[in-house]
Amino acid sequence: MKRVSIVLFILLLGVLMGCSSAGTDTAGTLEVKDVWGRNSPMAAPNGAFYMTIVNNTGEDEQLLSVATDVCSTVELHEMYTMDNGAMGMRPVDGGVIAIPAGQTVELKVGGLHVMCIDKVQAFETGQQIPLTLTFANAGEMVVNAEIREEAMDSSSMGG
Numbered sequence: 416m417k418r419v420s421i422v423l424f425i426l427l428l429g430v431l432m433g434c435s436s437a438g439t440d441t442a443g444t445l446e447v448k449d450v451w452g453r454n455s456p457m458a459a460p461n462g463a464f465y466m467t468i469v470n471n472t473g474e475d476e477q478l479l480s481v482a483t484d485v486c487s488t489v490e491l492h493e494m495y496t497m498d499n500g501a502m503g504m505r506p507v508d509g510g511v512i513a514i515p516a517g518q519t520v521e522l523k524v525g526g527l528h529v530m531c532i533d534k535v536q537a538f539e540t541g542q543q544i545p546l547t548l549t550f551a552n553a554g555e556m557v558v559n560a561e562i563r564e565e566a567m568d569s570s571s572m573g574g
């Protein structure tokens with residue numbers, strides 16, 4: 416009896432969702448904000464960009480890739496704790512960053528980030544660097560990353 420009612424509920428949910436998506440077209444937007452990169456001299460081969468992605472579209476979204484003229488290669492990375500207890504970074508699972516419906520995903524220092532490998536120029540504080548983000552559903556979006564001075568608080572790491 417219980418199982419039947421659950422099945423009915425799921426069916427009903429499907430019908431309701433089908434109706435609402437067919438009847439209205441007022442889906443929210445995918446918002447990318449607070450895009451920035453850390454200042455980095457030419458002597459440093461790599462850089463990183465950070466941002467906040469807000470998914471109000473009602474559908475699961477994925478950040479597939481990022482492209483910019485100032486980096487030879489761009490990868491989506493995450494920080495993780497290595498076997499020896501030190502922090503390392505690696506490409507995210509599957510190479511993409513999931514942004515589930517209704518969620519906000521932060522790319523931030525010590526977590527997810529856009530890895531800029533082999534910079535072709537120095538990143539100077541105050542500079543605006545255009546990034547082309549490619550999303551699974553929303554397609555391409557161009558945003559400007561502001562280069563900031565960010566002092567990494569290394570003393571508090573691992574505390």
Ligand SMILES: [Cu+2]
Binds near residue numbers: 504530
């Ligand atoms: Cu990285």
